[in-house]
Amino acid sequence: MTSSTADSFAVVTSKSLPSTCFSSHVAEGAGSLVQPGWSSFVKVLSTSTVAGLVAIASNVAFVPTEAPTALSPFASTPIVQTPISALISNYETGDFDLVHGKHLLATDNGVFSFLAWFPRAVRDVYGEQAKISLRTVDDLETGAQIVEARVLSGLDLGDEFDRKDAELFEKIEISGLFSGLQHVVVSQG
Amino acid sequence: MLSSPKANPSNFDAAEFYAFASWLNHTKPSLSSQVLRRTIIGRAYYAALICASSATGAPTHGKDGHVNVVRALKQKDLNAGNKLDSLRLTRQSADYKASDISSRDVDTSLQAALVVLKSLGKAPSGSSVFNSDYLDPTRFLSAIAHQSEG
Numbered sequence: 353m354t355s356s357t358a359d360s361f362a363v364v365t366s367k368s369l370p371s372t373c374f375s376s377h378v379a380e381g382a383g384s385l386v387q388p389g390w391s392s393f394v395k396v397l398s399t400s401t402v403a404g405l406v407a408i409a410s411n412v413a414f415v416p417t418e419a420p421t422a423l424s425p426f427a428s429t430p431i432v433q434t435p436i437s438a439l440i441s442n443y444e445t446g447d448f449d450l451v452h453g454k455h456l457l458a459t460d461n462g463v464f465s466f467l468a469w470f471p472r473a474v475r476d477v478y479g480e481q482a483k484i485s486l487r488t489v490d491d492l493e494t495g496a497q498i499v500e501a502r503v504l505s506g507l508d509l510g511d512e513f514d515r516k517d518a519e520l521f522e523k524i525e526i527s528g529l530f531s532g533l534q535h536v537v538v539s540q541g
Numbered sequence: 542m543l544s545s546p547k548a549n550p551s552n553f554d555a556a557e558f559y560a561f562a563s564w565l566n567h568t569k570p571s572l573s574s575q576v577l578r579r580t581i582i583g584r585a586y587y588a589a590l591i592c593a594s595s596a597t598g599a600p601t602h603g604k605d606g607h608v609n610v611v612r613a614l615k616q617k618d619l620n621a622g623n624k625l626d627s628l629r630l631t632r633q634s635a636d637y638k639a640s641d642i643s644s645r646d647v648d649t650s651l652q653a654a655l656v657v658l659k660s661l662g663k664a665p666s667g668s669s670v671f672n673s674d675y676l677d678p679t680r681f682l683s684a685i686a687h688q689s690e691g
Contacts, residue, residue: 492633494605500630509648517656521620530619539627540649 439464440486442471443501447487452497456535463499466532470501473523477516478505485541502541513540555591556663558584559654560671566647567671578642579635582650586632589625589657596661614657621660624653 433441436457440448457464467486474482483504488497503520507513517540524530524538562584565577590610594601597613607629615622631650635642658664665671 489630491608491630492637493607493629498630500627509652513652514656517652518620521623525619533615533619533623537626537630538623539630540652541645 435468436464439468443467443484443486444504445486447485448499449488449497453486453488453499456499460532460535462529462531463535464532466529466536467499467501469527469529470538473520473527474503477520477523478503478507481506489537498537499535500537500539502539504541554663555588555595556658556665558588558591559651559658560665560673561675562588562654563651563665564671564673564675566651575642578644578647581647582628582632582635582642585650585654586628589628589654592661592663593621593625593657614660618660621657624656628653628657 436454439457440450440453445453457467471484474484485500485502485504487500487502489500491498505513505516507516520538524533562581565584566581569577590601590607593599593614594610597610597617599610599613600606601610603609611622611626611629613622614625628650631646631653634640635646655664655670
């Protein structure tokens with residue numbers, strides 16, 4: 353259920369059951385959810401503190417409710433982050449084809465391991481300010497899509513640039529994760 | 542004043558493409574020209590590719606020829622092989638795609654080519670990466686001016 357759907361719910365007490373079913377009363381410990389559009393009527397859930405959940409289809413009417421005093425049932429829903437999503441969050445991904453890229457990450461352990469490790473190596477060499485852009489590039493020679501990890505260090509070209517670039521590759525070689533470079537190209541931006 | 546290079550087909554060294562690309566970048570007859578930038582990247586790439594092909598024995602032609610050279614070079618030197626691969630992709634963009642090529646792209650491409658050439662012992666020696674005046678822009682421009690006047 354989407355959050356926009358949740359916005360169209362109102363919780364009311366049985367005492368305030370109106371024939372129009374519009375109410376701004378908020379019941380504590382309200383019960384089940386009613387699907388929007390399913391009914392504009394209030395369902396009675398218990399005999400004592402009867403609470404109901406009115407679903408108002410957004411295309412019929414929208415009833416703004418007062419700020420809830422109880423936590424929304426959605427508030428405690430944890431945001432699930434997959435390992436792949438966690439990995440990608442370390443990169444700038446403006447030009448990254450998520451469908452292809454995620455498939456590659458899910459099917460190629462070498463690529464996953466390398467890209468999971470790489471941001472830490474870049475930070476070690478270039479500092480926290482360095483960014484890495486991850487993008488998918490069409491290889492016009494092979495027709496395949498290649499993942500390019502471009503280091504955006506902001507360094508001017510010169511001795512320091514060369515030294516840090518060499519240092520980064522030393523780390524890659526020492527890491528033993530270079531099998532990931534079969535499908536990933538590291539570049540300097 | 543630098544001298545013009547002598548044409549000697551039997552003594553062609555692909556590494557000179559890099560010298561030419563560097564000279565072109567240094568001369569900067571038109572810094573903002575996309576044509577110039579793309580040409581520099583192309584020459585830098587072929588300098589690195591052909592030298593790598595010679596050093597590894599991997600031919601540049603045939604199916605996935607350039608990629609095969611990259612793979613062969615990675616086995617000798619991971620950094621150099623990766624640089625050639627990066628340069629390969631940049632060269633593809635430079636030659637076939639309309640997206641903007643920045644001066645930074647040119648500089649990093651020359652740097653990548655130099656890493657490859659150094660790895661292969663083909664980097665230019667001496668204080669300058671080029672020792673020839675490949676095209677004297679003054680003469681070139683004056684020749685055009687004379688033609689216009691005529």
